[in-house]
Amino acid sequence: xxxxxxxVNPVYKKELKQSAxxxxxxxxxxxxxxxxxxxGLFAFYVTFEGDRxxxxxxTDILSVYSIMTGIELGLILLITPMLTAGTIAGEREKQTLDxxxxxxxxxxxxxSGKLQSALSTILMLVFSSLPVLALVFSVGGVTxxxxxxxxxxxxITSIYIGSMGMFFSVLCRRTTEATxxxxxxxxxxxxxxxxxxxxxxxxxxxxxxxxxxxxxVFSLYTYYNIGIGPVCxxxxxxxxxxxxxxxxxxxxGAAMLMGCLEQESRLGNYIVENWLLFSLTLQTIIAAVLLGxxxxxLRPTGGGRKQRLRRLTSGxx
Numbered sequence: 442x443x444x445x446x447x448x449v450n451p452v453y454k455k456e457l458k459q460s461a462x463x464x465x466x467x468x469x470x471x472x473x474x475x476x477x478x479x480x481g482l483f484a485f486y487v488t489f490e491g492d493r494x495x496x497x498x499x500t501d502i503l504s505v506y507s508i509m510t511g512i513e514l515g516l517i518l519l520i521t522p523m524l525t526a527g528t529i530a531g532e533r534e535k536q537t538l539d540x541x542x543x544x545x546x547x548x549x550x551x552x553s554g555k556l557q558s559a560l561s562t563i564l565m566l567v568f569s570s571l572p573v574l575a576l577v578f579s580v581g582g583v584t585x586x587x588x589x590x591x592x593x594x595x596x597i598t599s600i601y602i603g604s605m606g607m608f609f610s611v612l613c614r615r616t617t618e619a620t621x622x623x624x625x626x627x628x629x630x631x632x633x634x635x636x637x638x639x640x641x642x643x644x645x646x647x648x649x650x651x652x653x654x655x656x657x658v659f660s661l662y663t664y665y666n667i668g669i670g671p672v673c674x675x676x677x678x679x680x681x682x683x684x685x686x687x688x689x690x691x692x693x694g695a696a697m698l699m700g701c702l703e704q705e706s707r708l709g710n711y712i713v714e715n716w717l718l719f720s721l722t723l724q725t726i727i728a729a730v731l732l733g734x735x736x737x738x739l740r741p742t743g744g745g746r747k748q749r750l751r752r753l754t755s756g757x758x
Contacts, residue, residue: 451546452554457561466562473516473566477509477573484508485576503692506577510591513570514598514684517563518631521599522623524562525606527616528555529739534616548739552611552732556603563599567592587691594687597721598680602627604728604735611735634675635682641672674712677720678727686716 460466484505529551532538541551577583606623613619676682712719 450550450554450557452541452551453557453561454554456554456558460558460562466565469520469562470566470569473520474570474573476516477513477570480512481505481509481573481576503583506583506587507688507692509574509577510688511684513567513574514595514680517566517595517599518602518627518680520566521559521563521602522606522620522627524559525556525603526610526620526623528559528607529610529735530613530616530619531610533614542739548736551739552607552736556600556607556732559603559606560596560599563603564596567595583691590687590691594683594717594721597725598683601680601724601728604731605630608731608735611738630678631681634679638673638676677716677723679720680724683717683720683724686720690717 529538532541542548574588578585578588605626606619609619609622609626610616613622
């Protein structure tokens, strides 16, 4: 039975001990939950006290839920690159990366251990914010199934964005450089894909034979029957559109965001109806590819551990 017992990744175990001994985790928890509480109370005030309503509206409760979960997703998107971009680059700056690679630790275990540590911090942030999200449950209108679906989305999105940070952490030699490139990649995924689809929609609108006047990018389909097309499939890698699809399934909102993707073909309708599943699956595949590429770049070549150990000892002389 001892041969089959569960073994914790040594890198993950080491990272947990280090994070427990530093005040960085406590500061992140304080700032994160402070912002969540501030935005949550502000959303409640604007929704219920701003209009001086005497009764609680079901639609208002769902709007508060959408705002609070959207804020939490935004905070996770901002924090994840910061937690992952300096993992491998930091070891390289401290000149401990070669030492780790000369041990029996494989690059895959090193990458997975670092990523698990970042995911543990993110999950700790998510679960610590549950009392704030419980404000919505205290009023009613949102089920625990919706909350579980949101936690799964946060977890997969964290792996997806975290894999980008890990990739640039391996690719770049400095933590600052890796962090900058991670946020650049995040901006391209969030806003670059939306801009490409928006510009494509405007060009199709300009070439249309009927209709005149200006319409919002996400309303063009109403007048010109813009199909999903290959360009719109870029939005499958956009976590914001994934969140919009989840909100649409749960509370019926964000219809304008998803409207530009609808078309008469069966394939287009099937993708839109199952957008959340397709998007999370594609993001998981991309994360696996990036993590595999990161481990491959770390793998020693031309002599393996012995050559690295020889270079390391010669550099210390």
